[in-house]
Amino acid sequence: MTNDRKLPLYEVFVRSRRGLDHKHVGSLHAEDGAQALKYARDCYTRRSEGVSIWVVRSSEIVASQEEDAASFFDPSDDKPYRHATHYRLPKAVKNL
Amino acid sequence: MTEYRLSGAELEAAFQTRVDDERRIEPKDWMPDAYRKNLVRQISQHAHSEIIGMQPEGNWITRAPTLKRKMILLAKVQDEGGHGLYLYSAAETLGASREDMIEALHQGRAKYASIFNYPTLTWADIGMIGWLVDGAAIVNQISLQRTSYGPYSRAMIRICKEESFHQRQGFEILMALAAGSEAQKAMAQDALNRWWWPTLMMFGPHDSESAHSAQSMQWKIKRKSNDELRQDFVDQTVPQADFLGLKIPDPELRWNEDRGHYDFGEIDWDEFWTVVSGNGLCNRERLARHRKAHQDGKWVREAMRAYEEKRRARAA
Numbered sequence: 001m002t003n004d005r006k007l008p009l010y011e012v013f014v015r016s017r018r019g020l021d022h023k024h025v026g027s028l029h030a031e032d033g034a035q036a037l038k039y040a041r042d043c044y045t046r047r048s049e050g051v052s053i054w055v056v057r058s059s060e061i062v063a064s065q066e067e068d069a070a071s072f073f074d075p076s077d078d079k080p081y082r083h084a085t086h087y088r089l090p091k092a093v094k095n096l
Numbered sequence: 097m098t099e100y101r102l103s104g105a106e107l108e109a110a111f112q113t114r115v116d117d118e119r120r121i122e123p124k125d126w127m128p129d130a131y132r133k134n135l136v137r138q139i140s141q142h143a144h145s146e147i148i149g150m151q152p153e154g155n156w157i158t159r160a161p162t163l164k165r166k167m168i169l170l171a172k173v174q175d176e177g178g179h180g181l182y183l184y185s186a187a188e189t190l191g192a193s194r195e196d197m198i199e200a201l202h203q204g205r206a207k208y209a210s211i212f213n214y215p216t217l218t219w220a221d222i223g224m225i226g227w228l229v230d231g232a233a234i235v236n237q238i239s240l241q242r243t244s245y246g247p248y249s250r251a252m253i254r255i256c257k258e259e260s261f262h263q264r265q266g267f268e269i270l271m272a273l274a275a276g277s278e279a280q281k282a283m284a285q286d287a288l289n290r291w292w293w294p295t296l297m298m299f300g301p302h303d304s305e306s307a308h309s310a311q312s313m314q315w316k317i318k319r320k321s322n323d324e325l326r327q328d329f330v331d332q333t334v335p336q337a338d339f340l341g342l343k344i345p346d347p348e349l350r351w352n353e354d355r356g357h358y359d360f361g362e363i364d365w366d367e368f369w370t371v372v373s374g375n376g377l378c379n380r381e382r383l384a385r386h387r388k389a390h391q392d393g394k395w396v397r398e399a400m401r402a403y404e405e406k407r408r409a410r411a412a
Contacts (some may be wrong), residue, residue: 019120019246047189052122082175087264093339094265095332096231 009058011037014050022054030055100126115316120246123189128402133316134308135245136190137206138317140197143183144208148382150176152216153225159362161219168265169222175262180254186247204374211298213376220273228265228295228333234259235329238301244316267336274340281341288337289345297368299326329360
């Protein structure tokens with residue numbers, strides 16, 4: 001009677017308050033999305049941490065690799081002029 | 097599909113209470129159809145403005161006066177493309193499709209900011225777009241950070257953070273011109289003469305004439321009225337013009353001690369409506385360019401689809 005089929009893994013995202021983004025909090029195993037939602041509620045929001053939960057099959061997530069970070073994010077390393085602080089304004093100029 | 101347990105009237109009351117209590121509306125919440133439609137109209141119009149706005153500035157990338165200015169302008173125009181994408185995806189959370197939005201733009205059913213139908217004739221115009229046009233956009237967008245629809249609000253917060261560099265780089269261009277030769281100063285003044293009034297028009301018709309204003313304010317899609325935002329912009333910009341030593345082309349502009357605001361002259365609304373209805377200096381050129389870019393990119397989209405199909409067939 002054993003069934004070795006593993007339950008798929010789900011990633012859990014919780015919105016703590018209206019107006020904020022859903023934030024990744026962890027993962028869990030479940031049979032399907034509806035079950036994952038209930039488990040996520042019991043597992044990650046036992047102290048009213050959220051007003052909304054998203055669950056996504058972990059296998060659906062495509063991620064960049066940390067080892068590649070140096071070359072992957074390299075294009076933004078040498079562009080300080082993208083930041084407002086790069087531009088020095090005289091003190092007399094306000095609201096800019 | 098999300099199922100709702102309440103009746104239509106109860107849902108509507110609960111919706112308005114939520115809005116009144118300053119809680120954000122999120123994609124899976126029930127919302128009135130008109131709220132959804134109104135948001136799709138406003139957000140897609142905002143997205144189109146970011147994308148069409150790339151054209152007048154892109155016009156100067158190859159002719160920027162120094163390599164540094166060119167790199168900055170490239171980064172800025174790239175940002176505008178990114179802002180368009182944040183906004184399109186916010187509209188997509190409401191069920192609008194990207195293809196439909198682009199189609200509506202191409203058919204003239206969807207608008208974009210009328211300011212981008214003016215040409216960029218000189219390098220000083222790039223300064224003016226950063227200082228005035230982005231400045232006006234920031235005034236509007238800061239108030240929209242508190243808009244009632246969550247994804248739109250979060251897109252605005254992100255955009256405002258990035259936008260402050262845009263305005264400053266514009267002001268820096270103008271500081272350089274204002275401190276330059278007589279010809280450079282004249283170039284800056286000429287650009288201000290041409291951009292000042294169209295910038296004031298960006299805030300839209302007077303509150304009394306604005307078709308969507310009252311409902312949008314009740315739903316807190318808009319947080320400040322067109323006239324309030326316009327006044328905020330004038331108040332913060334006049335001292336900056338004074339600093340540059342440039343003269344704003346409005347004989348009626350003066351500080352009103354009683355109101356604690358600047359008084360300013362009336363906008364030429366005939367010009368505004370001419371541009372909005374498609375007959376500004378560059379309307380046709382801007383749309384034709386967008387259509388062409390979309391058409392020119394068709395083979396790339398097709399190639400991506402073909403490659404994906406091949407990859408899947410191999411994996412199968």
